[in-house]
Amino acid sequence: MQPTPNPSAIAAAAATAAGAMLRLRSCIVSHLLSSPAAFRVSSPHRLLSAAAAPISPSQRFAVEDYLVSTCGLTRAQALKASTKLSHLKSPANPDAVLAFLAGLGLSGADIAAAVAKDPRLLCAGVDRTLASNVVGLTGLGLSGSDVALLATIAGEPFRFKSVVPKLQYYLPLFGSSENFLRALRKSSHLLTSNRDRVVEPNVALLRECGLAACDIAKLCMVVPRILTANPELVREMVACAEALGVPRGSGMFRQALQAVSFKSKEKIAAKASYLKKIFRWSDAQVSHAVCKAPIVLRKSNSSLQQRSEFFLSEMGLEPAYVAHRPALLSYSMEGRLRPRYYVIKFLKANGLLGQYRDYYNIVMLSDKVFMERFICPHKKAAPHLAKDYATACKGEVPANFRFT
Structure with missing residues (x-):
């Protein structure tokens, strides 16, 4: 006659086994994060699946601890991120996501930054969404390092399938993935703004102003917000640039737009007054200088003061000489x-x-x-x-x- 099993002993054994499996999964993820280049994108997910095991109902998945110990977040970051992951009951999907990101070539620090930026990335479907997005992005010509960089800076849009058609639009506009990623670093709204109602009308307006494709790319790498701003606001910027005396279609119009973008008329007037004061220019000389080199409006007061002292005091140049050659200030x-x-x-x-x-x-x-x-x-x-x-x-x- 077999002895009757002790329920407490069975529960304890199950908990021990589950704990051992969790430690195994954690070791696998840690190894993947430390050696991402050793695995293809798909193989880490399968390796983790082989180590998968159901978690005992008596155990509760500690999301905050997982974010710290496995994802590399600080305790403060983990506390903030865990509020968006309270529904998670198991590390199975987060482990698969981490392994997938490691397979892309992301370092542990990059993955921690990506998770801190968008905690719900850990809930994304690896095969259904992330892998599909990577296939689509590489099909557009992005390199593996480009995709890895996109994963770290894009935030939430990276885990949606709409990221591929958005890149399909932006890459020709910016001329290269390098240019686009540079702009994306400055404005993540490029991947969240409405293309039909916001981005395309702004691009159309810039073309109406005579900006060629390369000029639009140069402008938007410096001021990417000009693509995602309210089109009416962009029209006001265009009018402000024209008010400087720089006509549409001129080679200087891109710089004029860059100079006045997201600056109030009061700030522009204050900068013009400062130029007049420190360079001892007349109103006509200020207008001439700004028209020939609009970018001087974006120079800080300390920078302009330094140049004024150098040109006028140290070199002994005449104010009129500098006013007619404002490129010197750049x-x-x-x-x-x-x-x-x-x-x-x-x-x-x-x-x-x-x-x-x-x-x-x-x-x-x-x-x-x-x-x-x-x-x-x-x-x-x-x-x-x-x-x-x-x-x-x-x-x-x-x-x-x-x-x-």
């Missing part, structure tokens, strides 16, 4: 403006400059041409010049460039 002080001035001043002081050279024309030269014309010809007379110039471009002032 170049880096450390990387171009100051180092080139030092070189010219050094050459002039040592009788090596020859005939007078206009500073603006020197600034506009490419690095290669500048070196060929003003550095290389003086290797014998000033062998230190190339090194001193390179040092100056790093923000330092070599002894040979100190003219006090």
Whole structure:
């Protein structure tokens, strides 16, 4: 006669077995996250399925602990994310999602960031949705690294099938996946805005303004919100750009739109007044400068102040000279403006400059041409010049460039 089983012993044994299986699954996921390149996208999911086991009703899936120990979230992140995952009763689907993401090549840190951004990613269907999306995205020409990056920055849209047709629209618009992903980093609304009512009308308006496809791509990489803003607001920006004196269809209109985008008329007027004050310009000179280089409106006051002191006080240029050559204000002080001035001043002081050279024309030269014309010809007379110039471009002032 067989002994009667003890219910308590049976429950304890079941709990022990379930706990052991959970630890096995956790080990598998941890191994996948530490060595994602070792698996194809589909194989981790099957490996986890083989280790799957039902969880005893007496055990409760601790979502918050799972997010910390397995997903790599901080306790604060896990506490916030767990409110969106309270319905989860098992780690089966989250484990499969983590394995899938690891198979895409995401690091543990990338996966933690993706889960923190969109906790419900752990509830997505791997075969039905995520794998299908990856197939669609790679079919559009995205590389594996592109898809992995998209998974980390897209947030919620990555787990919806609509992500593929949206990319199908955006990729030709931006010209490349690299350009699009760069814009997406700045504005995740690109994947959530209504294409018919918002995005396409804004693109149509930009084309009406004479912007070619490459100009739209350049503008939207810097200000991607211009695609997702209310079309009426974008029309106001266009009118504001025209009010600067930059006509539609001109080569400068893209910069004008970029300069005024999401800025109130009051802020634009305040910036114009500041330009007038620190550069000692007349109203006409301010208008001329802004029309020729609208991007100066996006320069910070501290940046403009620094350039004013350099051009007017240190170099002794006339306000009118700068007003008629506002492109000077767009170049880096450390990387171009100051180092080139030092070189010219050094050459002039040592009788090596020859005939007078206009500073603006020197600034506009490419690095290669500048070196060929003003550095290389003086290797014998000033062998230190190339090194001193390179040092100056790093923000330092070599002894040979100190003219006090």
